[in-house]
Amino acid sequence: MFERYTERARRVIFFARYEASQLGSSSIETEHLLLGLIREGKGLTSRIFSKSHLSMESIRKEIEGRALYRDKVSTSVDIPLSSESKRTLGYASEEAER
Incomplete structure (x- = not known):
């Protein structure tokens, strides 16, 4: 599924999965994607935060303050993307193809 994404995008999703597991989430939510972008720390995201x-x-x-803390989920467990x-x-992906 992730083959169509760039290496950087795959890295962000990997980091998002890690963040979800650390917060005890059963799925990768949009806030985990944002945390993944922050953890990756390069490119457009970094520039946007800097300028603002x-x-x-x-x-x-x-984000962490608003999270409902549960027991951490093992990194060996499959954590799916939320809808x-x-x-x-x-x-x-659509935006990148423009």
């Missing part, structure tokens, strides 16, 4: 004077660390803390995350990645 937003600290990536403050955004991370805000919202699938839709978000679909929009990103």
Whole structure:
């Protein structure tokens, strides 16, 4: 499924999966994708946060503060993308093809 994505996009999804597992989520939600982008820390995301004077660390803390903490999920367990995350990645893919 991820073959069509760039290496960077796959890395962001990998990081999002890690973030979901650390927060005990049963699926990769859009906030995990954002945390994955922040963890990857390069490219457009970094420039957008810099220009808007937003600290990536403050955004991370805000997301983590709103998360419902559950027991961590093992990284060996399959954590699927939520329907919202699938839709978000679909929009990103469409935008990249323009």
